[in-house]
Amino acid sequence: MASDILQAFEPIFYPRSVAVIGASADISKFGNVILSAIMEVGYKGKVYPVNPEAEEINGLKVYPSLKEIPGEVDFAVLTIPAPLVSSALEECLRKGVKGAEILTSGFRETGTPEGRRMEEEIGRIAKRGIRILGPNCFGIYCPESGLTILPGQNFSREAGPVGFLSQSGGLCADLGQMAKGLGIRFSKMVSYGNGCDVAACDLLEYFFADPQTRIIAGYLEGVEDGPRFLEILKNNRGKKPVILWKAGLTETGSRxxxxxxxxxxxAAEVWKSVLQQWGVVQVGGAEELIDTIYAFLYLPGNAGPKVALMGGGGAIGVAASDALDRLGLSLPVLSPPILEKLKASFPAVGNSLKNPVDLGNPMIPPSMLRKVMEAAGEDGGIDTLVVIQILFYILYQVRHRLGRDDKPLSQFSFQPELLKACQEVQEKYGKPILLVLPDIVTDGKMIDLEIEWRRERDNYQAAGFPVFKTLDRAARALSHFVRYHQRLPA
Amino acid sequence: MASDILQAFEPIFYPRSVAVIGASADISKFGNVILSAIMEVGYKGKVYPVNPEAEEINGLKVYPSLKEIPGEVDFAVLTIPAPLVSSALEECLRKGVKGAEILTSGFRETGTPEGRRMEEEIGRIAKRGIRILGPNCFGIYCPESGLTILPGQNFSREAGPVGFLSQSGGLCADLGQMAKGLGIRFSKMVSYGNGCDVAACDLLEYFFADPQTRIIAGYLEGVEDGPRFLEILKNNRGKKPVILWKAGLTETGSRxxxxxxxxxxxAAEVWKSVLQQWGVVQVGGAEELIDTIYAFLYLPGNAGPKVALMGGGGAIGVAASDALDRLGLSLPVLSPPILEKLKASFPAVGNSLKNPVDLGNPMIPPSMLRKVMEAAGEDGGIDTLVVIQILFYILYQVRHRLGRDDKPLSQFSFQPELLKACQEVQEKYGKPILLVLPDIVTDGKMIDLEIEWRRERDNYQAAGFPVFKTLDRAARALSHFVRYHQRLPA
Structure with missing residues (x-):
């Protein structure tokens, strides 16, 4: 059965040829945007623009209709007015096209009888032998085959382990941008809009079967076939993490x-209990969604709820304690012998060593943090290390005080040394380490800090360590990960 | 009584002369950082570094002790080891110093009998005629007089309406950075650490009396005198907004x-009900704190709970609806005649006009948004306009498609035109407008978008419009503002 669904979707995710019906030379039209995006992202198969009124678009020969195309067409992208869609689909059937995505809107979502009628017609055509995505969607992004979504032109060309299904195209576009710098890469991302044929159930089934997909994530507004959806989740429980944002759970949201x-x-309660029962990680917004995917990508399986938190600055410790406590994570006091050893390394004054470990000084030298990391690594009561290097902006201060305002910030950074400490501690103790590097500067003139932040984040990520901008975000993502692995107390 | 407290704190916030006891030539020591910061931020009075082992620091003559200083000293900054603090304070008393801040830690917060004993001694000295801030604090930032906090060197030199009191020095340092680009300026910011003398009650009283302070905000871990604290809030209820982050409300946080x-x-419940009773806006973290201050600074008094939300992209509308509904804000359907008029301006397909108004296209031309703004302005059922220009990153796409990758992003921006529309609509209808401009790009190579974002944000702010990075943050801040003004349904 798994191989059936993989086979059925093969011409859709990996088409040998694509027709863009409604291709346009006008760069402001979707019919040009999608054609250009597919070409730029690197689709290697044949691309056939279809438009009765053009001869050449983007250097490609244009066909007046689908039937004039000489070779076979696996997949069609439709970006033509709604009333023309069903006859174009009939042509697709005649040409033997296996799958189509309909970018056009103006169907069920308008709430009009005409919109509903046209959408029902599409659904009936689909049953006669073509799989249809949409209408009212942004399409498919599959970097492995070179397909992309709207607008999609600057999406990453690398494939990765995340399968994403979404009723919202805008969210797909956003997620691609959010993911890019975080090293999150996709196997397939599918915006299915109104989902008149292919929708949540098929895609969920596909992602469970797809060997390229290790993490499944999605944005849902509703599900077309509740019992089937639950059956799929139940049958695959625990096989791959499933992270879902189910929106529209309030009255206003539902409208x-x-x-x-x-x-x-x-109803919100039904969804919550059902998703929880089948091991789905439920998130409540775009930021939480990306953070959770990020955690599942970077955290090793042994990340657990007993956290040692270290950094400088008491309020961070207090705020962190509140945040972790609310999420069901804990900050156990370090075990007595470990604590004694640690105390011997630090002056009694200006530090609080129990956990959270507050080393007083706002910009803590990595050599000091390393001692705490070693202690937490050694302590059998601690699962996970969270290192907060607050006052990231103090780099400015350090540079200024050294009289080097003309030099790049990177020359004054503690991060390379801290990264080395993270690597060595992780190698020695095998415990996961999360970094929290708040970059809170809002000043337009201090943009070099953001540049430096992104550079350092890339270095941590390349070494396998996730970096969060706030402790709250790190804690929430860790909590989802730990809960999924059922290591949280009830 | 109000004038009493202003007078009592005059030599502390506006000292004619300051002694830095423990001033150091070593740039890594607090004794140099604080001296340099005060000099750089522009303190105009006399500065006397005190250190028995130095002759000149930062070009200033150093005094071996306080008593050798020729003139009067209003205020002393102490950055010397804890065991030396009380004798230095005795010297301050003899010299007639009116106020002191003790940056040194190693007192009550260590939990040792010695720490407690030393702090109690400081408290007793204070009662003999000197007001003391700290110990274990970062001091005072008062741009009007040129005082600053640790590290403080790059804090704004402009004064403003926000009075901030905090038990955490690190949070003050952070808040100063977060505030800078948002146009949030401070009358006084006070980090009072352990608060052995001056603490929450005095500062709250002072800020209520201070004509420079229009908005009071604070970070509290505990309060030294609960009944007095409540009495002050009760007596001043409604005079100035008070925005408090009360931390340590969980078991772990309390530890x-x-x-x-x-x-x-x-206990959390006690705090919550008490703060609510006296009209305090209670926030739960640094981001919520700054966002709420920001809203109180930029929003006009008539901002109300009935929101018209407009932008492009359906998921944003759904997510926004969920978020607003949860916060007690509403998205009323536009009134029938207004809706009919609006419908006449847009094609039926691809738009959803009811509210949230989704104009389909991800990058909506300002001329289209203006029509919706006009409608919401005219509609008597709407209080507040929230304009979301999502897919900010699509600027890259637009530039690329026009074949102008070599030009700055600003040349392709819709924002100046949108800003003009906001100004004209606000002038015409007098309703508050909030902007949500998500900048979600994480890619290190796409830093020019962040530069462009900050530039445009500055332009909106200069025209009086607040700009948020996410709808959730905008909605939360608006909800606090509206609740404070008691315009929310119970």
Whole structure:
């Protein structure tokens, strides 16, 4: 069965040829944006623009209709007015096209009888032998085969382990941008809009079967077939992490869902209990979604709820304690012998060593942090290390005080040394380490800090360590990871 | 009584002369950092470094002790080891110093009998005629008089309406950085650490009396005198907004408070009900704190809970609806005649006009947004306009598609035109407008978007419009503002 669904979707995710029906030379039209994006992202198969009124677009020969295309067409992208969609699909059937995505909107989501009728017609055509994505969607992004979504042109060309399904195209576009610098890469991302044929159930089934997908994530407004959806989750429970943002759970949200994709959104409590029962990680927004995917990508399986938190600055410790406590994570006091050893390394004054470990000084030298990391590594009561290097902006201060305002910030950074400490401690004790590097500067003139931050983050990530901008975000993502692995107390 | 407290604190916030006891030539020591910072931020009075082992620091003559200083000293900054603090304070008393801040830690927060004993001694000295801030604090930032906090060197030199009191020095340092680009300026910011003499009650009283302070905000771990604190809030209820982050409200957080400032943090429920009763805006973290201050600074008094939300992209609308609904804000359907008029301006397909208004296209031309803004302005059922220009990153796409990758992003920006629309609509209808401009790009190579974002944000702010990076943050801040003004349904 798994191989059936992989085979069925092969011409859709890995088409040998693609027709863009409604291709346009006008760069402001979707019909040009999508054609250009597919070409730029590096689709290697044949691309056939279709438009009765053009001869050449982006240097490609244009065909007046699908039937004039000489070779076979596996997949069609439709970006033509809604009333023309069903006859174009009929042509697709005649040409033997296996799959189509309909970018056009103006169907069920309008709430009009005409919109519903046209969408039902598409659904009926689909049953006659073509799989259809949309309408009212942004399409498929599959870096391995070179397909991309709207607008998509600057999406990463690298494939990765995350399969993403979404009723919102805008969220797919956003997620691709959010993911890019975080090293999150996708196997397939599918915006399915109104989902008149292919929708959540098929895609979930596909992602469970797809060997390229290790982590499944999604944005849902409603589900077309509840019992089937639950059956798929139940049958695959624990096989791959599933991270879902189910939106429209309030009254106002539910009304907005209706005008967006015309779905029925369902009651919040039902969704919550159902998703929890089948081991789904439920998130509540785009930031939480990306952070959770990020944690699942970077954290090793032994990340647990007993956290040692270290950094400088008491309020961070207090705020962190509040945040972790609320999320079911704990900050156990270090075990007595470890604590005694640690105390011997630090002056009694200006430090609080129990956990959270506050080393007083706002910019803590990595050599000091390393001692705490070693202690937490050695302590059998600690699962996970969270290192906060607060006052990142103090780099400015350090540079200024050394009279080197003309030099790049990177020359004054403690991060390379801290990264080395993280690597050595992790190698020695095998415990996961999360970094929290707040970059809170809002000043337009201090942009070099953001540049430096992104550079250092890339270095940590390349070494396998996730970097979060706030402790709250790190704690929430860790908590989802730990809960999924059922290591949280009830 | 109000004038009494202003007068009592005059030599502390506006000293004619300052002695830095423990001034150092070593740039890594607090005794140099604080001296340099005060000089750089522009303190105009006399500065006397005190250190028996130096002759000149930062070009200033050093005095071996306080008594050798020829003139009067209003204020002393102490950055000397804890065991030397009380005798230095005795010298301050003899010299007639009116106020002192003790940056040194190693007192009550260590949890040792010796630490407690030394702190009690400081408290007793204070009662003999000197007001003391700290110990274990970062001091005072008062741009009007040129005082600053640790490290403080790059804090804004402009004064403003926000009075901030904090048990955490690190948070003050952070807040100064967060505030800088947002146009948030301070009357006084006071880090009072363990608060053995001057603490929350005095500062709250002072800020209520201070004509420079219009908005009071604070970070509290505990309060030294609960009944007095409540009395002050009660007596001043409604005079000035008070925005408080009360930390340490969980069990773990409460333990962390004890090792940070040695305070007793109290039960969450008690705090919540008490703060609510006296009209205090209670926030739960640094980001929420700064966002709320920002909203109180930029929003006009008529900002109300009935929101019209407009932008492009359905998921944003759905997510926004969920977020607003949870916060007690509403998204009323536009009134029938307004809706009809609006419908006449847009094609039926690809738009959802009811509210949230989703204009389909991810990068909405300002001329289209203006039509929706006009409608919401005209609609008597709407209080507040929230404009979301999502896919900010699509600027890259636009530039690229026009074949101008070599030009600055600013040349392709819709924002100046959108800003003009905001100004004209606000002038015409007088309703508050909030901008949400998500900048979600994480890629290190796409830093020019962040530069462009900050530039445009500055332009909106200069025209009086607040700009948030996420809808959730905007909604939370608006909700605090509206609740304070008691315009939210119960």
């Amino acid at each position: 907005a869902v209706m005008s967006h994709t015309g779905s029925l959104s369902g | 962390a408070v004890m090792s940070h400032t040695g305070s007793l943090s109290g």
